[in-house]
Amino acid sequence: MTSPQPARPAGIIAQQIRETAPEGKESAPAHFLPDLCSVSAVAVLVMMGELLAVVLVLAVDGLREFSWQRLGLFSLTTQWVILPAAALLCRLRPRLARLSPRRAGALSFAVVLAVLGAVMLAQQWWLANLSGQPLDLWALGGNLLLGAICAGVVLRYAFVQQQLHNQQRAELGARIEALQSRIRPHFLFNSLNSLASLIAVDPDRAERLVEELSALFRASLAEPKMVSLAQELALARRYMEIEALRLGERLQQDWQVNDDLADVQVPSMLLQPLLENAVLHGVARIRGGGCIRVQVSQEADRLAVWIDNPLPAESPQEHAAGNGMALENIRQRLAAHYPRGFEFRAGREGNRYQVNLHLPISPTSRPLVQQAQEEPA
Numbered sequence: 001m002t003s004p005q006p007a008r009p010a011g012i013i014a015q016q017i018r019e020t021a022p023e024g025k026e027s028a029p030a031h032f033l034p035d036l037c038s039v040s041a042v043a044v045l046v047m048m049g050e051l052l053a054v055v056l057v058l059a060v061d062g063l064r065e066f067s068w069q070r071l072g073l074f075s076l077t078t079q080w081v082i083l084p085a086a087a088l089l090c091r092l093r094p095r096l097a098r099l100s101p102r103r104a105g106a107l108s109f110a111v112v113l114a115v116l117g118a119v120m121l122a123q124q125w126w127l128a129n130l131s132g133q134p135l136d137l138w139a140l141g142g143n144l145l146l147g148a149i150c151a152g153v154v155l156r157y158a159f160v161q162q163q164l165h166n167q168q169r170a171e172l173g174a175r176i177e178a179l180q181s182r183i184r185p186h187f188l189f190n191s192l193n194s195l196a197s198l199i200a201v202d203p204d205r206a207e208r209l210v211e212e213l214s215a216l217f218r219a220s221l222a223e224p225k226m227v228s229l230a231q232e233l234a235l236a237r238r239y240m241e242i243e244a245l246r247l248g249e250r251l252q253q254d255w256q257v258n259d260d261l262a263d264v265q266v267p268s269m270l271l272q273p274l275l276e277n278a279v280l281h282g283v284a285r286i287r288g289g290g291c292i293r294v295q296v297s298q299e300a301d302r303l304a305v306w307i308d309n310p311l312p313a314e315s316p317q318e319h320a321a322g323n324g325m326a327l328e329n330i331r332q333r334l335a336a337h338y339p340r341g342f343e344f345r346a347g348r349e350g351n352r353y354q355v356n357l358h359l360p361i362s363p364t365s366r367p368l369v370q371q372a373q374e375e376p377a
Contacts, residue, residue, distance in 0.1 A: 032099070032101065049082045080119045258297050283309060301360065342359050
């Protein structure tokens with residue numbers, strides 16, 4: 001029989017519990033314009049510039065006398081304005097996010113006008129040199145006015161699109177926060193029940209349970225975000241250690257994890273509710289206990305998670321009723337994180353219950369919520 005471990009001072013335990021409060025984190029400022037550094041945004045701007053050039057040619061020559069030479073000249077001019085202006089606004093984007101909308105709009109418009117003025121002045125100077133005539137200030141003024149009107153329309157469109165994107169990000173974050181918050185009371189209730197059952201029987205194990213809970217609550221109370229698979233697995237294993245303190249040898253575990261997937265990003269608190277169901281509705285209801293098997297691997301460009309646990313001798317309807325809330329919560333969270341491309345299946349197979357989860361891990365398919373929460377300021 002092993003000797004009991006010396007009890008730690010109550011102050012240390014209280015300090016560990018206080019440390020579970022989530023750390024404050026300032027939210028990133030909402031951006032004024034879309035990310036013009038991305039290839040897709042630049043492609044859209046180039047296409048809009050070409051459409052504008054076509055409209056100008058049609059306005060000048062009409063469809064019957066359509067001039068491809070004039071289209072080339074207009075296209076060159078618009079692209080010489082769009083691309084440098086986009087590059088400057090890309091560099092100024094963090095600063096624009098810290099300004100008021102009026103100041104950010106004025107600064108953005110001033111940058112575009114400065115580029116427009118430089119390009120138009122260079123174009124008129126080049127045409128004057130070719131024709132041997134003085135600089136046509138009226139033509140320069142007319143082109144600047146037309147360009148300023150077009151720039152204002154495009155900037156207004158970009159601003160409205162970004163505000164819609166910011167609103168969608170806020171709504172998505174609130175939805176995921178609400179979904180994840182439903183996990184906490186249920187988990188806290190079960191954990192405190194486990195703690196209460198151990199205090200009178202085994203105080204040392206109860207103390208270890210408090211220490212594990214303090215670390216686990218830190219993760220469960222943190223704001224919802226994408227975390228590495230290694231972090232999520234560490235949290236899941238910590239939860240299983242808590243249940244092992246309560247169930248003892250009745251709870252057996254079999255973990256088969258591909259270590260090469262440690263850096264794959266997954267939603268936080270994804271595995272813990274699944275394992276909690278496996279324990280509460282499976283192993284804990286079986287007199288002799290059982291083994292919970294967890295397998296994490298890669299299938300093509302997807303992360304595959306498989307959780308399997310034994311079931312007591314009860315009808316599938318009973319188990320489905322107990323499992324339904326957590327499974328539906330996870331399904332909704334995945335739908336919010338991954339609007340497309342995830343698979344989630346759960347059901348009884350004989351005397352065992354299996355959960356199969358497939359998430360995209362391709363670097364080109366970054367989850368929507370990760371863009372919403374980790375977009376650099």
